[in-house]
Amino acid sequence: MTLDAATLNRLIDGLVDHGHFVGPDVVDAGLCRALHDELDHLAAHDGLKAAGIGRGEQHQLRRDIRGDAIRWLTRDSQAQRDYLALMDDLQRQINRTLYLGLFEFEAHFARYPPGTFYRTHVDSFQGRANRVISTVLYLNPGWPDDGGGEMVIYADDASRELVRIPPESGTFVCFLADRVPHAVLPTRHPRASIAGWFRRNASLGGHVDPAR
Numbered sequence: 001m002t003l004d005a006a007t008l009n010r011l012i013d014g015l016v017d018h019g020h021f022v023g024p025d026v027v028d029a030g031l032c033r034a035l036h037d038e039l040d041h042l043a044a045h046d047g048l049k050a051a052g053i054g055r056g057e058q059h060q061l062r063r064d065i066r067g068d069a070i071r072w073l074t075r076d077s078q079a080q081r082d083y084l085a086l087m088d089d090l091q092r093q094i095n096r097t098l099y100l101g102l103f104e105f106e107a108h109f110a111r112y113p114p115g116t117f118y119r120t121h122v123d124s125f126q127g128r129a130n131r132v133i134s135t136v137l138y139l140n141p142g143w144p145d146d147g148g149g150e151m152v153i154y155a156d157d158a159s160r161e162l163v164r165i166p167p168e169s170g171t172f173v174c175f176l177a178d179r180v181p182h183a184v185l186p187t188r189h190p191r192a193s194i195a196g197w198f199r200r201n202a203s204l205g206g207h208v209d210p211a212r
């Protein structure tokens, strides 16, 4: 499975012109269904862990900031391997056209129970920017208009809302990880997604950011 050329061009243009890209129906419905089934199974069998904020020793649970439960992808199902192969292909294409030197991709399933959200944040900090591009794939078929749970992308200085994205199955979003403030609005239904990051394993002052 690969991304079609037209989508790829729009994605690259979006990143260059606006710092973000939003596309409906980017990922095949069958693959989204398989990933959603896997996440449902994990949720039903205690396979998810409450997500925190901060890395390493700074890691802490803050349900007032983010309320999702996650599991890192490890290639242990065909659906995971298919999605990661798609992201491998995307990494190659971005490196070929934008010379970003992306080196690896890390991603986790995320499930937001009703009533949860993720407050406005950026995914990496300038100068420590090992996460270069953020990605999100949504897995919820037929998301209702009043379901909440939209992702909002804000202007650089967080003053203005630029787009509001319902988490409809197949919709794929990517953006510059150190520059784009974004949030998940409170959801009314269980909300399933895969959040991922293309990383550059830069060593800054001899310090290499841990993988997760």
Ligand SMILES: O=C(O)CCC(=O)C(=O)O
Binding pocket: 110, 118, 123, 136, 150, 151, 182, 183, 184, 193, 195
């Ligand atoms: O699920 C989303 O729409 C965004 C999640 C997010 O911002 C994150 O996990 O860093």
Ligand SMILES: [Fe+2]
Binding pocket: 121, 122, 123, 134, 182
């Ligand atoms: Fe984020």
